Amino acid sequence: MNPTGWVYEICRRPAWGNSCPAHAAVAEYGGVRLALQKGDTLKIKLVNQLPQLDPAKVNHNTDPGQANLFRNPTNLHTHGLIVEPRAPTLNDPTFGDYVFVQIFNSANGMPVPQTTHQHGSNKMDSAEFRINIPRNHPSGQFWFHPHIHGISLNQVSQGLAGIISVGEVSDYAHGDARDTPFPDASVRHLILKDLQVAPGGPVQFDSGPVDVQPGEVINQQDPGFCAQFPADSSEVREGSCPGVDASADGGTNFSGGKWYFTVNGRTFPKIKVTDADGEVWRLTNASGSLSYNLQLTDDDTQKPMIMQLISVDGVSVNLPQDTTMDTMVHLGGARFRVVQCPPLPTSRFHSKPVCVTQMVMMPSSRTEVFVTYRDPNTGAIASPGRVASATFKMAGLTMGSGDQWPAVDLAKVHFHQHGARNHIAYAMDIRGDALATMQPSGILDAKVPYASAAPLRNGCRPLPPGHRRRIFFGLADLHDDGTFGLGYEEVDQNGNPVPGTQLPVSQFDPSQNIVCLPLAGGQRPVHETWELVQLSTENHNFHIHQTRFRTINSKAGENTPLAVSFNKTIGGGMLQDNVPLGVATPNVPEVMDAQNGVCTIEQWRSGQCTSKPVVVDIPFSQVGEFVYHCHILEHEDGGMMAKIKVVPSPNNGSPWEAMNQMPW
Template sequence: MLVGHKPTLRSLTSAAAVLVGLACAGTAARAHDLVEPTVFRSKHGVLDLLMIARAKPVSTISYTPPGGSPMNPTGWVYEICPRPAHDIKCPAGAAVSDYGGVRLALQKGDTLKIRLVNQLPQLDPAKVNHNTDPGQANLFRNPTNLHTHGLIVEPRAPTLSDQTFGDYVFVQIYNSANGMPVPQTTHQHGSNKMNYADYRIEIPRNHPSGQFWFHPHIHGLSLNQVSEGLAGIISVGEVSDYAHGDARDTPFSDASVRHLVLKDMQVAPGGTVQFDSGPVAVQPGEVINQQDPGFCAQFPADSSEVRQGSCPGVDNSADEGSNFAGGNWFFTVNGRTFPTIKVTDPDGEVWRLTNASGSLSYNLQLTDDEAQKPMIMQLISVDGVSVNLPQDTTMDTMVRLGGARFRVVPCPPMPISRFHSKPVCVTQMVMMPSSRAEVFVTYRDPATGAIASPGRSASATFKMAGLTMGSGDQWPAVDLAKVHFNQHGWRNHISYAMDIRGDALATMQPSGILDAKVPYASATPLRDGCRPLPPGHRRRIFFGLADLNDDGTFGLGYEEVDQNGNPVPGTQLPVSQFDPAQNIVCLPLAAGQRPVHETWELVQLSTENHNFHIHQTRFRTINTKAAENTPLSVSLNRSIGGGMLQDNVPLGVATPNVPEVMDAQNGVCSIEQWRSGQCTSKPVVVDIPFSQVGEFVYHCHILEHEDGGMMAKIKVVPSPYGGSAWEAMNQMPW
């Protein structure tokens, strides 16, 4: 075979079962090509950066307000440069400050050092929805911090001897130009730092290779700051660590990997907008960072409305008090609206997708322009961990493992013996906020789905097909990018599919991060009410409202459940909004300082979707009726591994069986109604291995819901036992 040209890229059965209203919605491509995010790469095991959060006009987005002149709306960006020796500003010409975000390229065992400087502007208190919540009176001063989402790293707080932070979200960094924060007597959300803070994050040597991301995690302002643009991506290792060809057993070329960061921005025409405090005047071209799902219609009015990277605002003043007519909702890929993607490698490309939007969920598909049908893509990684599936894995199991996020379809016929992991073929992906997925993209025959040579004009449209979140938000249909398949020449490495060496298996092995001894933990007596779950017990988390009469009081409830499925007396907590002073869950590692597995039931009380996310780990969806030799089994089979490991999973919707839920309770059931059968909601059951010691959180990653209180604090401590699991079992105080 001839070697094809290898250019560099620099110059779901389906989620409809979970997400109500999964619906399908290109014309000529615009002049600009998709540009890869700027890369900051570690050297000699260290990446040391200065990162400044500040406001900046977004040069890649052009907006013309009614009766006005073209302008670039002002977003918030990270200005990044290699850290200078003694300063909190970047030298002239040394900084990158792209709205689309940068990529921090790390290797296993690296150290990531960041000095984060806050130069964000002060906010109008009337436009900060949670400024009157307990402990949140300083939100209008616009504090920030940093979370490295998806990294399985230590959530380390500072000490007297080391003032740096690990991946620790309980800190607020204030810009002194916005005034000093007023002391809060309750609900203080961590320590206060002025102007900057230093982070040092150690990447374990047994960390999975994959794609992760970073963003602020200030409770009450996460939606505002992410919606303004504060986010970037992190890669650990390379795609070639786990992706090989099937025709030739060689690593896939990292030159044919694309990173696609999805962000959206609502730009108002002026006038008044309805905030929680009431109607407030906004300027023409102002970014609405408390995003409104009703900004534009879900679908085009007719065929004349072409949505290439944006949709037009509509007048909602009669219903919600906001008139967005004349405004624009921009949907960007790497900061650009409707770019062109030219696929030239005959062996195809890997697309690494990140939903970096604050609350928006994407319903993604790649539609063949001529056949007008979704194209098959091969799913190779979920949330930064490459998949690993036994050859007898059924399609139904694939759907369950992926949290019903993917429309799984039969792969074209292929010799299964060639593959370490059974290939997973999808035509649609529901990516809720924070989701990542990696897919192998190449031209395929529209009739058979098999890899084929494209015609001279072969093209497709990468699109958001529109999505309804149960009884909640309706997200619009928009075309995101034009794709041209210019794959001329012989394929060299891939005949049928990519061969994946999955980290979903490697992480579960004795040397893997989710099974190996935690290197920095040592035996410590238990305190703070921490104790292991007794055998057969599990935790149950409820997603609902603290006040059923107030649709803004998002919260979580909790109880422990025994081996017979009965709540353990004294463990029940009602649905409550986030209180940073209270650890809802506290647990020790397993004996010998090894990761401990727990079973959690996630119970949806709402008729709109939520998205469960937990920091510092991964989890796998399980089925209590699954056989022990499948990735869905309750007890982990290490020879099979996790199948697909996730750090966020969509929850379905509750079905009320009594009218008052929709009529008087904002479409949200109470825990008592769920117990009595007045609401039907099947729990999502997950196995969570805890391998990192410290304090962190679990929450809904729809940031409107997180900021509203749907978050809880968890603490993991060292085990008091340094010996074997058998010795520890005989000492446990059951």
Template sequence: MLVGRLHKRFIQSLRSTAAVLLGLTFAAPAAHAAGFVEPTVLSSSHGVLDLLMIARSKPVSTITFTPPGGSPMNPTGWVYEICPRPASGNKCAPGSTVSDYGGVRLALQRGDTLKIRLVNDLPQLDPNKVKHENDPGQANLFRNPTNLHTHGMIVEPRAPTLTDQTFGDYVFVQIYNSANGMPVPQTTHQHGQNKMDYADFRIDIPKNHPSGQFWFHPHIHGLSLNQVSEGLAGIISVGEVSDYAHGDARDTPFPDASVRHLILKDMQIAAGGTADFGNGPTTIQPGEVVNQEDPTFCDQFPADSSEVRQGSCPGVDGTANGGSNWTGGRWYLTVNGRTFPSINMTDPDGEVWRLTNASGSMSYDLQLNDDTAQKPMIMQLISVDGVSVSLPQDTTMDTMVHLGGARFRVVACPPAPASGFHSKPVCVTEMVMMPSSRAEVYVTYRDPASGAIVTPTTLASATFKMVGLTMGSGDQWPAVDLAKVHFNQYGPRNQISYAMDIKGDALATLQPSGILDAKVPYANAAPLPAGCAPLAAGHRRRIFFGFSDVTVNNTFGLGYEELDQNGNVVPGTQIPVTQFDPSQNIVCLPLAAGQKPVHETWELVQLSTENHNFHLHQTRFRIIDPKAPANSPFAAAVNTSVGAGMLQDNIPLGVATPSTPDVANTVANNQNGVCTIDQWRNGQCTSKAVVVDIPFSQIGEFVYHCHILEHEDGGMMAKIKVVPSPIGGNS
């Protein structure tokens, strides 16, 4: 189950899946709100976007916090100050910069090159407020190193060479601010190459890269949660929505002027006092950002109808339950850095919303509620994690739910023509977005009774809501209204009568010329390194999500084993649940013969009673059933006549369920809510594996991990290496 509790009829609709959503809404009265503002766009020119990007602290002007007895203030977060790269030096010219907490959009096209000089101007941290300072190899974390990851991009994870000192999408580098002192040598668990003050990145976008939305953020193990929670994140677009979204009434590309980009970020601001960051009680200043993102900062739901949560919720005293006292503080849930903005929709054909969960650890359960009917509105899902969907016309709703990892509440679309769509429309009324998720939805006014697209009534409005979410036995994320939507769509519709027509990249990427099937252009045949070999025919990998020591809380880790064609464990391949060690490649595999992408089947097994999500760098994956027939969307090999369904780069995992009350008591009270591999094998804990097909098309070293950054920083991450095939393909 994705989340612990849900309305019964929705549970029934998800009976074949491993995830369950929590659905509970509160009505909020209309209120004046600041207008919605699109992220600032920095676009490529002549195939290149060349930027200077400086990570530094800055007051967040879009958030105003008033501590008890104090004066209004803007909390200090961390932002990327960005400008076109100057001819020399590491400073932007006055008046040339963008430095928005809400994030910017880097607008690229397929075949472009993204060049970034990343400068670290971040402040040094109080070691008492760095949770993982005492972990192996992490003695330098308080010096606040940073780096850059282009999340979701199918690009080369390239390390520097003697002839090219730039990095690709390579997370094994730490950039230090020399003003914070020189890093001390680490003899174990060195987390990559150290650079002082800056590093240069060059990301080459393949010409066959899918059009869609991606994002960028730091990926420093042990500090990812801190840096993302302070604000260090932005989005990347490749191509345009019009590349795959067309009208059904008129087969023309959907206008880019009617596309919105919504970046969901949250920031917890303390009123002062003391708090526990994992190293004991520590003084915290009024207005200070709590960058460890405490899920108990607010009550999950308002105390009563008088508590109106428009963009934020009030801090509470959690000391009675072993937490910290956040009374007087405030938790802001922002859209593009703004609290409860007002969205004015005027295009009669509606809009496309491109949503990114740029939170460190928070998961969102999202609805767009009609303010008059007090019910969720229908939206059409058009893209998941930056890749547009591809579904045959006979796809059932149950199949849609399963293909999407049970993160969407799928409903019947309003009456539409039986044919004529490239991909069957997917209609949803609720979306769960765990950290790093992206989703694109077509939004327009609809009749509350039928769900059909109609001209809105006068003063028609809706509230975009986070309705509250419980992560199994774990975190409880708060219900907060995020934005007000006003439907001022008057005039005739020109493009869309029933639904948007999607020409999905989910299938195109797996075609002979697609990035997940075509020859890897930069790969050349080479002998295999020791210990690196392809999986034998019919074999697959199994990954366990759990604790390295269930008697010690927060020892997040991953386990591993290989299975043969009969589902038996291959002797000698088992690795117990282990915390991240950057010196060890858990998986090493070559491309297929001729330097073609290679497909592997992985089983993802959840051992925790709290939810996790699986994320893998440099590729995509799709949910499969190894026993499904060839004409099924779940078939192990893609059938081009069926489509590829939905491709994802992160997927929610369910929760482990103890088999008896005695086992449940042991797991809850003696094992920190986490089962062992042995308990899973002998049936004391049940957890159905999520099975995915993964096409690997990029060579180099990268990682797979849980993208709840508290869990990733705690060790729920492992290293993988892909190498060229020794067979053919030299250019």
């Protein structure tokens, strides 16, 4: 079949030029890790050598402003880094983490000027990026990938993704038996990528059926490529599932093709755990649209094994000792199946340990877990017998009325842990950045060092006290299931929409900032409350650049991480940069019969559709333009994205002085 993936070829740039020294480049389909430390400056020259695409295989090539997509422009987004989204200036031509640029390969022809919906400035062949990692940045796992609106799915699904680490796990993970940092040698970085390889013949694209070559990668991924579950026990799915014929239902005949699910670029690798104290797994979902439902199943008992959750989306957790399991579930956005930890002396731990047996990782999610062999009856840490193994697997997952993702075994895990444990007796002791980032010196509370006072422009103002923003996830055209979009309104302290702020569900318009807000007085981060309203009967995945957020609940106690009013002494509990949204429940038949399973805003208001908003507290600490969107890239490319702009406060003094100058 010989599929061709796209990779980042990476080398250290010598001081005397821009070319990679001979034999110095690394190009791995599984992904390269950029290992950074706090205070580092990441300098990248991104060179586009991607091939031209067949316009008939580019779903959004005929969208407004997108006529150049088949020329395969690219750019770079350092996903999860809390860094400046900086545009070039005359004095500094480099980009920060700025996604409004398109880098074209001149071998694919010059881009044609676009009169509407131009998605950023055009650069030919290469562009320079300079990204400063703040010294108060959290330690954790992040990643990098292209962010070209319209073909993000194509490029990520073809393989363009790598991981970034900042600091070390030992910065926040210590032993409970001995107060020593967890050894970095026992940290495993696992990047999950999937690749659909066609058998050849006609494949359904938006433009209609188009012939593909045997072994060609389907980068506009089809969730119906293979059956969700094996036909019977004879079908063994170790790292892949076989293509099926869906032509009878108007789909594609993928019989003879394969859908590969790789771990670090390998199909069904064997993982050998040898450290008696276990390992930390840093997991990244680098898929374009696929969501993973992950568990580690004991091969003897066929029961899911307990793992300790230590970090979510690159920020280590921090939970008070009285945190309930229900609170843990809500803090994690229902991404984890939280279970009771084996008995342990809570006085030993800075943060209450969180035990999980299942993790739903939607596209872009990162999760860090402590993995070790455990007694199959009690779940307590134990020494394995002569033979102990488990299967790291993806259980089948259905996204409401939408996509169905298949069940596949991802890796075999062998536990060869013998000898005395030196660090861990009951659980890992976490000193979480979910608390540290929100302290006076933390990145989500400290003064923004590069921000200086500037007058506010029209349309850019802080939310009045008690107000919040409401974002709707739906379709711009209910009769076209590809017109993914976002709606917006401001809500007052009584829960009523503020007149003049309401925008209908619309597809992404790069010329319009939907949200504009200033920092708090003294150039400190400002907190806002956002309501995320799901209008669809299939799941979406909210993601915002340049920051983190915590889920909140108006019924939560004041001294819990879920409290609406933020308490610095408690911290954020679990901080995320993406969160799954549930599904809307229609109460009238026309939603499913005539509206592609998507409600209108009016139907939601009137109760014809039931959908409980996900409410989040977002601290904004970076100045510039960036985006929020659904990180299912099929949905993002289809228009479910919007621009936001954060500007300096008009006052460098106290927050109270600044508030007195604001036009409420």
